[in-house]
Amino acid sequence: MKPNVCGSFYLAFFLSLSAFGQKIDSLQAVLDTAKNDHKVKTLNELFRANLRTDPVKALGYTREALNLATEIGDKKGMAASYNNLGIIYRNQGALDKALDYYITSMKIYETLDNKEGIASTKNNISTIYSIKKEYGQAMKYLEDSYALFVELKDDRKIIGSMNNLGNLNLEIQLYEKAMKYFSEASQLSDKIGIKFADPLNNMGNIYFRQGNYEQAVEFYEKALAIERANDNKLGILNVLTNLGITYAKAKQPKPAAQYLDEATKLCQDVQAFSFLPPLYKAQADNASNQNNWKLAYDMMLKYDDAREKIFGEESTRNIAQMEMVIDFQEKEKEFDMLQQQGEITKLELRNTRMFILLIILAVLGIIGALNFFYINKKVRHKKNSPVA
Numbered sequence: 001m002k003p004n005v006c007g008s009f010y011l012a013f014f015l016s017l018s019a020f021g022q023k024i025d026s027l028q029a030v031l032d033t034a035k036n037d038h039k040v041k042t043l044n045e046l047f048r049a050n051l052r053t054d055p056v057k058a059l060g061y062t063r064e065a066l067n068l069a070t071e072i073g074d075k076k077g078m079a080a081s082y083n084n085l086g087i088i089y090r091n092q093g094a095l096d097k098a099l100d101y102y103i104t105s106m107k108i109y110e111t112l113d114n115k116e117g118i119a120s121t122k123n124n125i126s127t128i129y130s131i132k133k134e135y136g137q138a139m140k141y142l143e144d145s146y147a148l149f150v151e152l153k154d155d156r157k158i159i160g161s162m163n164n165l166g167n168l169n170l171e172i173q174l175y176e177k178a179m180k181y182f183s184e185a186s187q188l189s190d191k192i193g194i195k196f197a198d199p200l201n202n203m204g205n206i207y208f209r210q211g212n213y214e215q216a217v218e219f220y221e222k223a224l225a226i227e228r229a230n231d232n233k234l235g236i237l238n239v240l241t242n243l244g245i246t247y248a249k250a251k252q253p254k255p256a257a258q259y260l261d262e263a264t265k266l267c268q269d270v271q272a273f274s275f276l277p278p279l280y281k282a283q284a285d286n287a288s289n290q291n292n293w294k295l296a297y298d299m300m301l302k303y304d305d306a307r308e309k310i311f312g313e314e315s316t317r318n319i320a321q322m323e324m325v326i327d328f329q330e331k332e333k334e335f336d337m338l339q340q341q342g343e344i345t346k347l348e349l350r351n352t353r354m355f356i357l358l359i360i361l362a363v364l365g366i367i368g369a370l371n372f373f374y375i376n377k378k379v380r381h382k383k384n385s386p387v388a
Contacts, residue, residue: 024046027049031046036068040080040081044061046061047059047061047065051087051091051234052232053233055088055091055092055270055272058088062084062088063081065077066078066082076108076109076114076117079106079109082101082105082108083105083121083124085101086100086101086124090127091274092274093274095128095131095132098124099128102121102124102125102128103121105117106118106121106122106125109121115148115152116154118148119145119149122142122145123141123145123160123164126139126140126142126145126168127164130168135168135171135172142164142165143165145161146158146161146162149161155188156192159185159188159189159199162182162185163182163202166178166181166202167202167205170206175206175210182206183203197223197224197235200223201219201220201223203219204216204217204218204219204223205242207219208242216242217246220239220246224239227239236266237266237267237270240260240266241259241278243255243259244256244258244259244279244283245260245278247259248282248285249285257283257286260286263275264276273306273309277303277306277307280300280302280303280306281299281300281303284296284297284299284303287299
């Protein structure tokens with residue numbers, strides 16, 4: 001059993017950075033007046049702002065962004081939207097679908113020669129390959145991403161990229177190299193004056209792998225304090241999971257149960273279902289440490305069920321249900337627009353009919369005047385004609 005390293009790998013790049021974005025209410029105010037590519041950008045920023053707390057709403061924003069970007073030909077907005085869709089589906093455990101979206105995003109960024117976008121999507125692609133344990137592909141994409149961020153001199157994303165390189169080396173048990181990346185990421189974080197939890201969390205992962213549970217807990221607690229201060233719910237969930245697993249492994253059932261219960265509730269609240277399998281597995285282990293074999297058995301059943309939901313057919317059904325909610329919301333918007341357009345059409349039709357009627361009356365008036373003129377002329381002509 002090990003901490004949820006893949007979850008940390010993912011969080012390192014996106015979610016720690018999102019804490020520094022604009023507030024949701026200010027973005028909503030901007031959205032009310034934004035148009036075209038500015039509106040697309042605002043919708044995608046609203047996706048990031050809502051991702052941690054309301055993934056269904058976040059999905060709705062980025063799908064609306066994609067629809068508008070496609071309509072107006074905003075390729076950069078399309079690429080950002082596809083990347084965001086990849087994040088949503090990766091979080092739901094639909095890895096192949098997430099990978100398709102990431103690759104689509106990367107290809108659009110490549111046509112635009114947008115190095116930042118290319119670097120971001122390559123980083124995301126590497127996370128999928130890492131979860132699938134295709135480490136060669138993961139390393140290739142991640143090293144490309146890191147090199148681009150160094151070239152762009154983007155310190156925040158260099159931190160995220162170094163953290164992910166550390167995670168990948170941790171996964172293939174190159175602990176010394178992994179610790180080097182995490183330490184450098186943490187030092188750069190201190191240098192730019194922004195606290196990132198992920199390097200600390202992942203140093204804890206190394207100590208966990210080495211069986212030094214006390215040291216692991218120390219780093220996890222530091223990371224948890226930062227995530228709570230940033231109100232980063234997915235980050236909090238990740239560290240809580242690692243703490244619960246560590247205490248269960250150390251055969252300390254009381255703190256293990258406390259952290260695992262809080263993590264499980266938060267997991268349901270933010271719909272980050274990819275965390276459920278390690279949580280249920282840790283709860284089963286914690287129950288067996290207390291000789292509570294029935295609870296351990298029940299938790300293992302939940303573990304198997306959660307894995308099936310994430311990687312099997314039920315995951316597809318859950319995602320389809322989530323999409324149906326968004327589709328219904330979009331249809332409601334379309335219906336309202338059609339109603340409004342219907343009222344406008346009725347008004348335009350009435351105006352058109354009145355205009356045509358006026359034209360007809362005008363034509364009849366002209367014809368009548370011409371006939372009157374012709375008849376008068378004919379009468380005058382008869383009066384003036386010589387008698388035969």
